[in-house]
Amino acid sequence: MRAPRLRTRKLDLQNGRVDLSHGAGGRAMAQLIDEIFREAFDNPMLDQGNDQAAFDVPAGRMVMSTDGYVISPLFFPGGDIGSLAVHGTINDIAMAGARPLHLAASYIIEEGFPLADLQRIAGSMGCAARDAGVAIVTGDTKVVERGKGDGVFIATTGIGVVPPGLHLSGERARPGDRVIISGYIGDHGVAVMSTRRDLGFETELLSDSAALHGLVAEMARVAGSSLRLLRDPTRGGLATTLNEIAQQSGVGFLIDEGAIPVRAEVAAACELLGLDPLYVANEGKLVAIVAPDAAETLVAAMRAHPLGRDAALIGEATADEQRFVQMTTSFGGGRIADWLMGEQLPRIC
Amino acid sequence: MRAPRLRTRKLDLQNGRVDLSHGAGGRAMAQLIDEIFREAFDNPMLDQGNDQAAFDVPAGRMVMSTDGYVISPLFFPGGDIGSLAVHGTINDIAMAGARPLHLAASYIIEEGFPLADLQRIAGSMGCAARDAGVAIVTGDTKVVERGKGDGVFIATTGIGVVPPGLHLSGERARPGDRVIISGYIGDHGVAVMSTRRDLGFETELLSDSAALHGLVAEMARVAGSSLRLLRDPTRGGLATTLNEIAQQSGVGFLIDEGAIPVRAEVAAACELLGLDPLYVANEGKLVAIVAPDAAETLVAAMRAHPLGRDAALIGEATADEQRFVQMTTSFGGGRIADWLMGEQLPRIC
Numbered sequence: 001m002r003a004p005r006l007r008t009r010k011l012d013l014q015n016g017r018v019d020l021s022h023g024a025g026g027r028a029m030a031q032l033i034d035e036i037f038r039e040a041f042d043n044p045m046l047d048q049g050n051d052q053a054a055f056d057v058p059a060g061r062m063v064m065s066t067d068g069y070v071i072s073p074l075f076f077p078g079g080d081i082g083s084l085a086v087h088g089t090i091n092d093i094a095m096a097g098a099r100p101l102h103l104a105a106s107y108i109i110e111e112g113f114p115l116a117d118l119q120r121i122a123g124s125m126g127c128a129a130r131d132a133g134v135a136i137v138t139g140d141t142k143v144v145e146r147g148k149g150d151g152v153f154i155a156t157t158g159i160g161v162v163p164p165g166l167h168l169s170g171e172r173a174r175p176g177d178r179v180i181i182s183g184y185i186g187d188h189g190v191a192v193m194s195t196r197r198d199l200g201f202e203t204e205l206l207s208d209s210a211a212l213h214g215l216v217a218e219m220a221r222v223a224g225s226s227l228r229l230l231r232d233p234t235r236g237g238l239a240t241t242l243n244e245i246a247q248q249s250g251v252g253f254l255i256d257e258g259a260i261p262v263r264a265e266v267a268a269a270c271e272l273l274g275l276d277p278l279y280v281a282n283e284g285k286l287v288a289i290v291a292p293d294a295a296e297t298l299v300a301a302m303r304a305h306p307l308g309r310d311a312a313l314i315g316e317a318t319a320d321e322q323r324f325v326q327m328t329t330s331f332g333g334g335r336i337a338d339w340l341m342g343e344q345l346p347r348i349c
Numbered sequence: 350m351r352a353p354r355l356r357t358r359k360l361d362l363q364n365g366r367v368d369l370s371h372g373a374g375g376r377a378m379a380q381l382i383d384e385i386f387r388e389a390f391d392n393p394m395l396d397q398g399n400d401q402a403a404f405d406v407p408a409g410r411m412v413m414s415t416d417g418y419v420i421s422p423l424f425f426p427g428g429d430i431g432s433l434a435v436h437g438t439i440n441d442i443a444m445a446g447a448r449p450l451h452l453a454a455s456y457i458i459e460e461g462f463p464l465a466d467l468q469r470i471a472g473s474m475g476c477a478a479r480d481a482g483v484a485i486v487t488g489d490t491k492v493v494e495r496g497k498g499d500g501v502f503i504a505t506t507g508i509g510v511v512p513p514g515l516h517l518s519g520e521r522a523r524p525g526d527r528v529i530i531s532g533y534i535g536d537h538g539v540a541v542m543s544t545r546r547d548l549g550f551e552t553e554l555l556s557d558s559a560a561l562h563g564l565v566a567e568m569a570r571v572a573g574s575s576l577r578l579l580r581d582p583t584r585g586g587l588a589t590t591l592n593e594i595a596q597q598s599g600v601g602f603l604i605d606e607g608a609i610p611v612r613a614e615v616a617a618a619c620e621l622l623g624l625d626p627l628y629v630a631n632e633g634k635l636v637a638i639v640a641p642d643a644a645e646t647l648v649a650a651m652r653a654h655p656l657g658r659d660a661a662l663i664g665e666a667t668a669d670e671q672r673f674v675q676m677t678t679s680f681g682g683g684r685i686a687d688w689l690m691g692e693q694l695p696r697i698c
Contacts, residue, residue, distance in 0.1 A: 024691070048597075061404070065401035092400040147496065237374075244379075342377070
């Protein structure tokens with residue numbers, strides 16, 4: 001009754017490509033998961049081979065966040081979709097003040113995608129997770145026909161644990177609170193853009209893609225309950241983030257545009273392309289809203305951390321029923337920095 | 350200094366289409382989220398408008414699972430990608446014996462997708478979640494250019510809480526354990542297939558897409574620690590699921606093919622298409638492996654539940670170093686039901 005089983009050959013990681021069988025749930029998929037994902041994400045929960053990961057949690061406040069990553073191109077100066085898909089989700093967890101615990105990764109792969117690129121992306125994702133001290137404990141792989149996707153999309157979901165007593169949320173800004181940005185803005189958007197268009201200038205600019213939970217833990221330690229809220233200015237940039245907070249908290253903002261750190265290369269690229277750095281995406285920066293008396297101490301503490309060394313106090317929240325974000329410019333004038341209208345740069349994350 | 354803000358018109362949900370601005374992070378995205386997703390998912394955590402949801406959890410065992418949904422077509426007899434994306438993830442949570450707690454949804458939408466269809470999918474997703482007693486507490490929306498996606502993909506991630514004392518995992522099957530299937534197999538795959546190809550026959554077959562956590566809770570109550578493990582035979586079907594368990598537990602299986610419930614319509618469609626129902630996907634069925642002395646009681650309890658009324662004892666685990674899944678056929682013969690090789694039906698979930 002028994003037939004000898006065919007030995008499956010190893011995946012051809014140099015020249016092979018993903019085909020529809022790699023998403024069909026059978027032996028080919030099991031092999032793809034074994035030889036690429038388990039290898040790259042290497043952890044005991046994933047190794048159990050169940051359709052879910054199980055782990056113990058302490059009682060308390062937990063946060064959950066999910067993000068789809070559709071960045072184009074997949075590889076960019078300073079990172080790739082794999083590292084970005086870890087940093088971005090960790091940052092959403094960290095913005096609640098939480099310590100990231102575990103990640104789940106869902107891959108949607110286009111038929112014909114090179115296995116070598118998939119291995120590189122999974123490897124980079126695994127590295128970013130290990131560097132951040134989190135594990136990718138469960139995942140899923142789907143394959144769509146050629147022309148029905150675009151290389152690889154990744155949806156990463158994270159959970160994290162909020163330290164007792166810490167409560168950060170978008171509605172907690174009060175008039176008089178200070179606004180801090182953790183460093184230079186626009187690096188990610190401009191770095192990605194430089195790979196897409198012929199900008200006509202030389203730049204060594206890298207994406208700022210980074211996991212911010214370490215910086216956040218330090219900020220929470222120093223500022224405690226004076227810290228009102230944190231948010232990472234990704235799509236839509238700093239201006240859109242401030243508008244979101246203004247909306248949620250029912251305040252306005254008055255920002256000193258000259259105090260916002262912008263690199264010369266970013267300013268130059270934006271000028272060339274007719275873009276405003278205030279609306280360009282970041283992937284390793286945060287905006288902090290903090291009670292006035294804790295602001296100076298907080299900025300000093302941030303500057304002592306590698307990911308906050310260019311932190312700057314850039315303005316304050318105002319009593320404003322209309323919830324406007326106002327910029328005072330270096331020429332002494334002023335303007336409203338409204339929400340991003342339309343789209344400045346598609347598929348930046 | 351202030352400019353009057355343009356009033357945003359409501360989305361045209363009848364004739365409008367998704368464009369790239371709906372994924373750019375600005376005002377258009379905020380509007381899409383407000384008018385479609387918040388409306389459909391309606392819950393206080395989502396309404397907070399943060400990039401993450403926060404909630405309290407008890408100490409204990411937690412599970413996390415993620416799945417990407419790329420089903421084509423998006424609407425099929427008995428469901429759509431929205432309901433499927435809830436049921437599928439809840440089931441992965443439930444297969445660990447866990448009570449599902451919260452879901453996160455990540456949408457990747459192709460430019461040009463009709464807003465009316467998006468609203469219908471989100472509505473169906475919201476309904477399925479409410480019916481199952483879980484909330485979609487956080488989400489994300491990305492838009493890719495026309496021709497770089499295929500309508501809508503959804504990645505859903507869930508977390509759940511395992512009742513104390515319950516431990517279900519793929520490596521727990523022992524020789525002599527009984528194998529139970531909760532009902533008719535192949536309905537989902539054949540229902541979806543009937544929308545894709547001209548099968549040349551009339552069928553009223555619906556997908557079996559359903560959330561199984563209620564059935565699982567009842568099974569755990571009745572069988573307690575005699576219940577070794579559960580798994581839902583989705584992609585790859587029943588045969589592939591049994592092979593996975595055989596691999597993880599280091600056992601074989603001997604299955605009575607005649608005892609497996611297969612509807613006449615499914616058998617006919619499979620015969621017509623040259624498919625084997627054993628490899629066709631299910632979205633509302635589970636395989637249970639249970640200690641022999643608890644098997645009869647468990648089947649009886651399952652049959653008393655609406656989602657298990659056609660439950661059947663179909664075979665047992667065997668001592669087999671080669672980990673073969675053997676079928677005894679109704680003609681008294683036997684065959685090996687190997688892993689699914691290649692792909693039987695792409696994008697079935």
